[in-house]
Amino acid sequence: MHSDTTGSWTPVALSADLPAGTVIPARISAGSIALWRSESGRLSASADRCPHRGMSLSHGFVRGEALSCIYHGWSYAQGGNCIRIPAHPGLTPPETIRARTFAVEEAGGVIWVAADETETKPPVLEGLTPLRSMTTDAGISAIETAAGTKASAEGLIEPAGGTLCLLVSARNDGQTLIHVLLKGETSPADRIAASREAESLRRAAEDLQKKGIAS
Incomplete structure (x- = not known):
C-alpha cells in the first residue's frame, strides 16, 4: 500500500497537533509540505519550499492568515500567492510568486491532504x-x-x-x-x-x- 491510502488523500496529522497559529512539517507522495493553521483556524497545506531562496516554509511562522518564511519574511496567503516582501514594503508582489498548495480537509480529528487534484472527499472515520x-x-x-x-x-x-x-x-x-x-x-x-x-x-x-x- 502506498502513501495515498484512499484515492488521492493521505492522513498527515491529527487535528490536536496543529493549534491555531502554528505550522508543522508533513509528507505526502508529492513530497514535503508545510501544514499550517491560521490564527482564525483555517487549514492550509503548502509545498515546503519558499519560492524565494528555497528555505523550508515549515520552519517559518504564522501571522494572522498568512505563512511567513523564516529566512527573509516573505509571506504567503492560503492560496499560495505571495502577499508581502519585507525588504520592499511598498511593493505588491506579482501573482507569479506563489508557493504550490494542496487540498486539505479535516474530519474526525484527522487532517488529510490530497497529493493531486481530486473531486473526492477523504473518508470519515466514524466512532x-x-x-x-x-x-x-x-x-x-x-x-x-x-x-x-x-x-x-x-x-x-x-x-x-x-x-x-x-x-x-x-x-x-x-x-x-x-x-x-x-x-x-x-x-x-x-x-x-x-x-x-x-x-x-x-x-x-x-x-x-x-x-x-x-x-
Missing part, C-alpha cells in the same frame, strides 16, 4: 477518537503481520479484541506514519493501555522488518 501519532521504520506489511490483520481500503488496521485502531500511511522517506485511534468511549486507563499496545505493535513490526519476515 474513532484520535490518540496520538508516531512513525516506524517498519512497512505496512510488517505492521499488518504484527497486528494479525490486514489494513482496510481506508488504511485502518484493527487488531482483534480491543479498542485500538491504527491508521497507517507509507511515507516517501521509507517510514510509515501511524495515527493511533480508539473505538468508542474510553477512559484514561484505556488510553494509556492503547498507547502501550501501539508501542508494542510498533516494536514487533520493526523486529519483523529487520528479520525480513515481512516487508
